[in-house]
Amino acid sequence: MNAINPTSLKRRSFIYRELVKLGAAFGEVNGAAVALNFGATREAELASARRLALADLSVLPHAGFKGRGTAEWLTAQGLSIGPDSNIAYGQAGGELAARLAPAEIFLLDSLAGSGALMQRLNSAWKWAEAAPRPQQGYPLPRQDSHGWFMLAGEFAPEMFSKMCGVDLRRDRFADGQIAQTSVAKMGAIIIRADRKVKYGRAHAAYHVLADIASAEYLWSCLLDAGEEFGIKPVGLTALRDLEQ
Amino acid sequence: MSDVNRLPAPFGRLIDRSETVSFDFEGRTISGFKGDTIASALCANDQWMISRSFKYHRPRGVLTMAGQDANTLVQLADEPNCLADKYPAKNGLKVKAQNYFGSFDNDMARVVELVHRFLPVGFYYKTFNEKKQSWSFWEPIVRAMTGLGAIDPKADFHESYYDKQYLFADVAVIGGGPAGLAAAQAAAEAGAEVILIEENVALGGSLGYARFDAEGVRASRQLGDFERVLAGTKGVEIMTGTICSGLFSDNWIPLIKGNRFYKLRAKSIVVATGSIEQPAVFRNNDLPGVIMASAAQRLIRLYGVRPGRKAVILAANDDAYGAALDLIDAGLTVAAIADLRPTVPQTPLVAAVAARGIEILAGHGISEALYSAKTHISGAVLAPVTGEGTLGGGGKSVACDLILMSVGFSPAGQLLHHAGAKFGYCRQSDMFQPVELPAKVHAAGSVNNVYDLGAVIADGKRAGLAAAKDAGLNVASVPAAITEKGNVGRTHPWPIFPHDRGFDFVDFDEDLKYHDLINGIADGYDNVELLKRYSTVGMGPSQGRHSAVTSVRIVSRETGVDIAGMSVTTQRPPYTPEKFGHLAGRVFDPGRRTAMHHRHLELGAQMMPAGVWWRPAYYGGKADRTNAIETEVKAVRENVGLIDVSTLGGLDVRGPDAAEFLNRMYTFSYTKQPIGRSRYVLMTDNAGVITDDGVACRFHDEHFYVTATTSGVDAVYRQMLFWNAQWRLDVDVANVTAALCGVNIAGPKSRQVLQKVCTDIDLSPEGFPYMGVKMGTVAGIPARLMRVGFVGELGYEIHVPAGFGEALWDELMEAGKPEGIRPFGVEAQRVLRLEKGHIIVSQDTDGLTNVWEADMPWALAKTKPFFVGGRSTEIMGKMKLARKLVGFTLKDSGDPCPEECHLVLKGEEIVGRITSAVKSPSVGKVVGLAYVHGDDSAPGTEFTIKVQGGRRITGVVTKYPFYDPENKRQEM
Amino acid sequence: MKVMNCPLNGPRNISEFAWGGEVKPMPDPATMGDKEWAAWLFLEANEAGLVREWWCHVPTSYWFIAERNNITDEIIKTYPATELFNTRVEFAAKAPSGSGEKK
Structure with missing residues (x-):
C-alpha cells in the first residue's frame, strides 16, 4: 500500500479531515483511504493500542441483513450464527456476524479488510422469484449507515463509563458481547472484540458503530473522554500488529 | 497575629505541617497548613467570627466543623456560599464573610436586633398577603438585607471542565465511619464488589476525632485495624471527598467528587451516614464560641487547633466527658461541666474527668451565654434545672471563651428519607430512628440508632452481609438486628431553655428564636409541615439538621400531640447544594452533518x-x-x-406486504403503483392529524423507498414498527436516512x-x-x-x-x-x-391540522379498507371546517410581507395565522400560505392580517401554484 | 433513575426507553360509531394499579410490552409484543354499505 490522499478516492471516511490533521498516513482498503499510522514508531503505536487508543475503521467493509429468514439464509451461505441475540459470532475469515436481533445481522470484516465475504453475500442475494417465496431477509446499507471506530486498550472500559450507562468492564462484558445503547447521547452498538495473542492472552478492544452523520462528533467525544488516560489515535497497522 | 491556636503534633491528623498556605480573609492574611479548611485556619489564627447571620446580622462562627451548618458560609471571589469548614484552605484565596453592611466587625445592620420584635414570625405572610402594594416599599429593603452570598458578574470567572461518569457496584456503602467500614469489609469478604463513599477527605468518621475511652487510644487503634484489613481486602473501592447527594429508584446514586458527577448503580446499599450532634437552646447560643462538643474534638484531632482557652461544657451524655478529656489534653481549662441530668452516672469517662478535679454540676443547665467583645462569648450563666425547660433564677456566672454543647444526636437520615424509609420516634433513646426501609437498602450505625462503638461495628457487619446477600452473593447467614445499641442516655429529651430576653435560637440559618415558633403555633400553624412553611424553620441551607428535632419537640409540647406519632419534615434531594456545572456536566449534543x-x-x-x-x-x-x-x-x-x-428521511420498505403496509400507513393507495414510479405519501395519526409527507418510490414489486421529512423520519420509522408489531405483515422497514x-x-x-x-x-x-x-x-x-x-x-x-x-x-x-x-x-x-404552493409539514401544518384543513382531500384513497387516521379523517370530513389552509397574495402591493405566525383576523376574532410568506422573486409579489376562516377560503375572498406593530393589511385568497400553475416546467 | 428490562437488550436505564401508551385494542373502525371511535381515541382508563403499556427501546427501535404498577412504580414484567400479537391482522375491504369487518 502506497501513501495516498483520502480525496483521491471516491469513498471517504466522514472524519478523514480529522485524521489528516492528526498526521495520519493512509493506505487503500475497500476503495478508500484508511489511516495506517499516525507517524509514531511501531512500538509507540502498539504501546498506545495496549493502553488506550482510538482508530477509524469506517471505510473497512461492513454490511448487514435484516428481516425474517436472515439468519437461516446466512447460515445457508456458510456463516456460523448462534441462537442468541446481542452476541457477535466469529467467522472463518476473521469476520464477525453480530446478531443484533433474532432477524438482524451486522457483518464486520476482519481487519485485513478484503471484503471477500461481503462481496460474496451481496452478489448471492437476489429477490426471490415466486411463491412459495423463501424467507431471506434484505441487505442493509451498513457500510454507509454506521461509522466504525475501534477503541483498544486496558483503559477502554473506564473511558466508556464516562459516556455510556452500560457496564462494559471486562469481567462483566464478555468478549463477543454486544451492547446496543446510548453513547454520548447517540444510539450506538458496542461489540467487545479483544485482539487475541498467543496462549489465550488478549488485548482489550471494542468496536463502536454509530450514526455516520455524527461521526465527527463521536470521534471528538471519544478523544475528549480518553484524554485523562492519555488516549492516542492509532492506525490499522497497530491494531493488526496487536495480534502478533 | 499568626496561628496562635495551633496545637503540636500528633494533634491535627489531616494537616501537613511541611506545607504552609496563606489566603486573605477580610483584608487579613491568614496562614495555615495544607489540609486545613478555611475555617480551621481562621480558628488557628484566632479569627472566630466567620460570617454574620441572615436576618439579624449577628456574629457567627464554627458550629459543627463538619459542613453541616450555615454559620460558616463565606464568599469567595468567584463563588458564593462556600462552606468554610469543608472548603480547603488554598494559597491566594480571597475570602469574605457574608451578610454584613459597612465593616464586618462593626456591621451597621446589627441594629436590626434592637427592633427584632417588629419582625415577627410569618413576616412575609402577614405583611404581604393582604397589603400587596407594600411589597414595593419592602422589596428593596428585604432584597438588600437578606439572601446569602452574591454572584459578582464582573468577577474573573474561570471556565471549568465538569463531566460525568457511570459507576457500578454490588454494594454501595455510604459513610466511612466505623459502621460503614465494618459493612464494607463484611460485604467484600462475602465476595461483593463494594464502593465505599466518604464525604470527608479521610475515612474514619468518629474514629478520627471522638473519644471512646478514658485513655484515648481505642478510636485510633480501631481505625488502624480497619485500615490494615481493608488494605488487604479485595473488592473495595474507596472514594473519599465524595458527596452522595441522593438515593433514587433502583439504587441510582448520584455522587459528587471535585468537578465530576458520578452516577452509581448498585445492587444494594448500606447507609452508614451517622448522626448529627444537636444544639441546646439558650440565650446567645448562636454566638462565636458556642460550638458542638464534636466540633471542638474535630478542631483538636483533625486540624490541631485549640478551640479556646477556657471552656464550659453543657452535658447530657457520656460523650461530653470524652470531649472534656480532649480539651484538657489539648491544654484548655475546663471551668465547669453543667450536666442536665439530675444524677451523673459514674462511667469510666466521668470518673476520669472527676479525677482531674473538674467541677461537675449535676442537674444544671446554661441559661445564657455572656459576651463582652462584640464578636465572641466571654462567659456562661449556669443555673439549676427546675423542670422541663426551666432553670432556677440567679445562676452563677463563669468566665469562659468556649461553650461546648453535648446534649444529644439525631440520625443523619436524609439519604434514607430519599430512598423512601420511614422514621419513628424511639422513646428509649429519645431519638428518631428508621423503622421501615425499602428493599435492598440497609442502615447501620448511629443513623440506625446504634451508638455503642462495639455495637456500631457489629451493626455495620450485619448490614454489609445483608447487602451482599441482596446483591446475589452467597451469604451463609446474616446476623440478627442489634439489640444492645448503647443509645439510651445519649440524647436529652428537652435541652431547650427559653429566655425572657430572647435570642434563644432554634434555627441559626433563619435566625428563628424559641418564641418565633411558639407564636407561629399560636397563629394556627400547629403542625410541623405547616410551621416550617410559615416560620421558615428548617428551610435554610442546613435544611433543619439542627432545628428539625427541636421544632418537633416544641410542636408536640405546645399542641399536646404525642411525639411518638410525629415525624420530622420531609427531606428531599439533594443532600447538599449541587452546582449547575455538575448537573450539566459535559454537554453531549450530537449534531448530524451530511457528507457534504x-x-x-x-x-x-x-x-x-x-x-x-x-x-x-x-x-x-x-x-x-x-x-x-x-x-x-x-x-x-x-x-x-x-x-x-x-437530511431527508429515507426508509426501505421491503417484503411481500410492502404495498399493503404503505396502504395502511399513508392516505393514498400503493397497490397498483407501477415499478419505476414515485407517488406522494401523506401520513396522519390515529386522530387524523397530518404528521409527515414524502414520496414512495417503487423499485421492485416488493420494494418501496419512502422519503420522510428531515425532522419527522425517526418518528415515522418508530410508528411503522409500532403498527407492524401489531399487524404482523410480512414486511421489513429499514431506516436508511444516514x-x-x-x-x-x-x-x-x-x-x-x-x-x-x-x-x-x-x-x-x-x-x-x-x-x-x-x-x-x-x-x-x-x-x-x-x-x-x-x-x-x-x-x-x-x-x-x-x-x-x-x-x-x-x-x-x-x-x-x-x-x-x-x-x-x-x-x-x-x-x-412556496412559489409552487407545496406545504411543509410542521411549518404549514400544526398539531391539529387534518387533511380537510390542509385542503388535500386529493391525497385520500377512497376505496381502501383502512389507513391509520382514516376513520378520524372520515368523521372530521362531515364536520364544518373551522379553518382552512389557503394560498394568498396581498391586495395592496405596497404592503409589507407578513411574517410567519402573524395573525389572521375575522372582525376582531383570531381565526388563523400566516404559515409561510415571501416576496417571490419569480412572480414579483408577495405569496404565501395562511389559515383563514372556513367560510373565507374561496379564491378572491379578502381577509385581514395583523402584521408587525399591530397594523392591519388585507390578504386575498389566491389559487396556487403561484408560479407555473400548469406545472409544465417540472415535467420538461 | 429506574431500570427497565428490555426483552431484547436486558436491563437498561429508563432514559433509553420511550413510552408508547397503554395497550388498548383498536375497535373495528368500520363498524364503530363516531362517538365510540372518539371515546376510544381520546379517553384513557387511567386506572390506579396494574397497567399494560407499549415501550420502545430507542437505540434499537424495539417495541415491547411492559406491565407495571403505577401506584408502587414497580415494573412487574416485560415481554416481546409477539406474546400478545401473533397473528396477521386484516381489514376487510369496504363494502358498498360502508361497513367493514376486522378478521
Whole structure:
C-alpha cells in the first residue's frame, strides 16, 4: 500500500479531515483511504493500542441483513450464527456476524479488510422469484449507515463509563458481547472484540458503530473522554500488529 | 497575629505541617497548613467570627466543623456560599464573610436586633398577603438585607471542565465511619464488589476525632485495624471527598467528587451516614464560641487547633466527658461541666474527668451565654434545672471563651428519607430512628440508632452481609438486628431553655428564636409541615439538621400531640447544594452533518439547524442574505442549481406486504403503483392529524423507498414498527436516512449537466419522465435517481451511499461548471417550493391540522379498507371546517410581507395565522400560505392580517401554484 | 433513575426507553360509531394499579410490552409484543354499505 490522499478516492471516511490533521498516513482498503499510522514508531503505536487508543475503521467493509429468514439464509451461505441475540459470532475469515436481533445481522470484516465475504453475500442475494417465496431477509446499507471506530486498550472500559450507562468492564462484558445503547447521547452498538495473542492472552478492544452523520462528533467525544488516560489515535497497522 | 491556636503534633491528623498556605480573609492574611479548611485556619489564627447571620446580622462562627451548618458560609471571589469548614484552605484565596453592611466587625445592620420584635414570625405572610402594594416599599429593603452570598458578574470567572461518569457496584456503602467500614469489609469478604463513599477527605468518621475511652487510644487503634484489613481486602473501592447527594429508584446514586458527577448503580446499599450532634437552646447560643462538643474534638484531632482557652461544657451524655478529656489534653481549662441530668452516672469517662478535679454540676443547665467583645462569648450563666425547660433564677456566672454543647444526636437520615424509609420516634433513646426501609437498602450505625462503638461495628457487619446477600452473593447467614445499641442516655429529651430576653435560637440559618415558633403555633400553624412553611424553620441551607428535632419537640409540647406519632419534615434531594456545572456536566449534543458538510463551509455557507441536522441556509455573507437567496432562486429557475438533500428521511420498505403496509400507513393507495414510479405519501395519526409527507418510490414489486421529512423520519420509522408489531405483515422497514446522502440538481439545465456524468440511464423526458425513479450510476457511484418537483423545475434527486457523498458533490459541481451551476440552500428552497404552493409539514401544518384543513382531500384513497387516521379523517370530513389552509397574495402591493405566525383576523376574532410568506422573486409579489376562516377560503375572498406593530393589511385568497400553475416546467 | 428490562437488550436505564401508551385494542373502525371511535381515541382508563403499556427501546427501535404498577412504580414484567400479537391482522375491504369487518 502506497501513501495516498483520502480525496483521491471516491469513498471517504466522514472524519478523514480529522485524521489528516492528526498526521495520519493512509493506505487503500475497500476503495478508500484508511489511516495506517499516525507517524509514531511501531512500538509507540502498539504501546498506545495496549493502553488506550482510538482508530477509524469506517471505510473497512461492513454490511448487514435484516428481516425474517436472515439468519437461516446466512447460515445457508456458510456463516456460523448462534441462537442468541446481542452476541457477535466469529467467522472463518476473521469476520464477525453480530446478531443484533433474532432477524438482524451486522457483518464486520476482519481487519485485513478484503471484503471477500461481503462481496460474496451481496452478489448471492437476489429477490426471490415466486411463491412459495423463501424467507431471506434484505441487505442493509451498513457500510454507509454506521461509522466504525475501534477503541483498544486496558483503559477502554473506564473511558466508556464516562459516556455510556452500560457496564462494559471486562469481567462483566464478555468478549463477543454486544451492547446496543446510548453513547454520548447517540444510539450506538458496542461489540467487545479483544485482539487475541498467543496462549489465550488478549488485548482489550471494542468496536463502536454509530450514526455516520455524527461521526465527527463521536470521534471528538471519544478523544475528549480518553484524554485523562492519555488516549492516542492509532492506525490499522497497530491494531493488526496487536495480534502478533 | 499568626496561628496562635495551633496545637503540636500528633494533634491535627489531616494537616501537613511541611506545607504552609496563606489566603486573605477580610483584608487579613491568614496562614495555615495544607489540609486545613478555611475555617480551621481562621480558628488557628484566632479569627472566630466567620460570617454574620441572615436576618439579624449577628456574629457567627464554627458550629459543627463538619459542613453541616450555615454559620460558616463565606464568599469567595468567584463563588458564593462556600462552606468554610469543608472548603480547603488554598494559597491566594480571597475570602469574605457574608451578610454584613459597612465593616464586618462593626456591621451597621446589627441594629436590626434592637427592633427584632417588629419582625415577627410569618413576616412575609402577614405583611404581604393582604397589603400587596407594600411589597414595593419592602422589596428593596428585604432584597438588600437578606439572601446569602452574591454572584459578582464582573468577577474573573474561570471556565471549568465538569463531566460525568457511570459507576457500578454490588454494594454501595455510604459513610466511612466505623459502621460503614465494618459493612464494607463484611460485604467484600462475602465476595461483593463494594464502593465505599466518604464525604470527608479521610475515612474514619468518629474514629478520627471522638473519644471512646478514658485513655484515648481505642478510636485510633480501631481505625488502624480497619485500615490494615481493608488494605488487604479485595473488592473495595474507596472514594473519599465524595458527596452522595441522593438515593433514587433502583439504587441510582448520584455522587459528587471535585468537578465530576458520578452516577452509581448498585445492587444494594448500606447507609452508614451517622448522626448529627444537636444544639441546646439558650440565650446567645448562636454566638462565636458556642460550638458542638464534636466540633471542638474535630478542631483538636483533625486540624490541631485549640478551640479556646477556657471552656464550659453543657452535658447530657457520656460523650461530653470524652470531649472534656480532649480539651484538657489539648491544654484548655475546663471551668465547669453543667450536666442536665439530675444524677451523673459514674462511667469510666466521668470518673476520669472527676479525677482531674473538674467541677461537675449535676442537674444544671446554661441559661445564657455572656459576651463582652462584640464578636465572641466571654462567659456562661449556669443555673439549676427546675423542670422541663426551666432553670432556677440567679445562676452563677463563669468566665469562659468556649461553650461546648453535648446534649444529644439525631440520625443523619436524609439519604434514607430519599430512598423512601420511614422514621419513628424511639422513646428509649429519645431519638428518631428508621423503622421501615425499602428493599435492598440497609442502615447501620448511629443513623440506625446504634451508638455503642462495639455495637456500631457489629451493626455495620450485619448490614454489609445483608447487602451482599441482596446483591446475589452467597451469604451463609446474616446476623440478627442489634439489640444492645448503647443509645439510651445519649440524647436529652428537652435541652431547650427559653429566655425572657430572647435570642434563644432554634434555627441559626433563619435566625428563628424559641418564641418565633411558639407564636407561629399560636397563629394556627400547629403542625410541623405547616410551621416550617410559615416560620421558615428548617428551610435554610442546613435544611433543619439542627432545628428539625427541636421544632418537633416544641410542636408536640405546645399542641399536646404525642411525639411518638410525629415525624420530622420531609427531606428531599439533594443532600447538599449541587452546582449547575455538575448537573450539566459535559454537554453531549450530537449534531448530524451530511457528507457534504465541509464543502458547504468551504463555499461560505451559513449553516442552520434543521431538526438534529446542520444544513446550509444560503451561500454568502450574512450581510448579503437577501441577495444571496434571490440569486440562488434565480439560478434554479433560469439555469441550474444543486442542493444537499441528505437530511431527508429515507426508509426501505421491503417484503411481500410492502404495498399493503404503505396502504395502511399513508392516505393514498400503493397497490397498483407501477415499478419505476414515485407517488406522494401523506401520513396522519390515529386522530387524523397530518404528521409527515414524502414520496414512495417503487423499485421492485416488493420494494418501496419512502422519503420522510428531515425532522419527522425517526418518528415515522418508530410508528411503522409500532403498527407492524401489531399487524404482523410480512414486511421489513429499514431506516436508511444516514446511509444514503443525496442532492437535488434542479433547473432547466439540470439534464444537460447530469448527462455528462450519468451515462447508464436514459435521461430523456420519455425514458425518464416526471415522477419516474431509476437505479443506475452517477460518476461511477451507485445511485437511486428520482424525478421529483419540489422546487417546480426540471430536476433529479440523486441518492448515493453516504461514503460517496462528497465525491458526488464534487463531480456534479465540476460537471456543471460550464453551465454555471450554483449551490442553493434551504432558504432558497423554501422560496421555490412556496412559489409552487407545496406545504411543509410542521411549518404549514400544526398539531391539529387534518387533511380537510390542509385542503388535500386529493391525497385520500377512497376505496381502501383502512389507513391509520382514516376513520378520524372520515368523521372530521362531515364536520364544518373551522379553518382552512389557503394560498394568498396581498391586495395592496405596497404592503409589507407578513411574517410567519402573524395573525389572521375575522372582525376582531383570531381565526388563523400566516404559515409561510415571501416576496417571490419569480412572480414579483408577495405569496404565501395562511389559515383563514372556513367560510373565507374561496379564491378572491379578502381577509385581514395583523402584521408587525399591530397594523392591519388585507390578504386575498389566491389559487396556487403561484408560479407555473400548469406545472409544465417540472415535467420538461 | 429506574431500570427497565428490555426483552431484547436486558436491563437498561429508563432514559433509553420511550413510552408508547397503554395497550388498548383498536375497535373495528368500520363498524364503530363516531362517538365510540372518539371515546376510544381520546379517553384513557387511567386506572390506579396494574397497567399494560407499549415501550420502545430507542437505540434499537424495539417495541415491547411492559406491565407495571403505577401506584408502587414497580415494573412487574416485560415481554416481546409477539406474546400478545401473533397473528396477521386484516381489514376487510369496504363494502358498498360502508361497513367493514376486522378478521
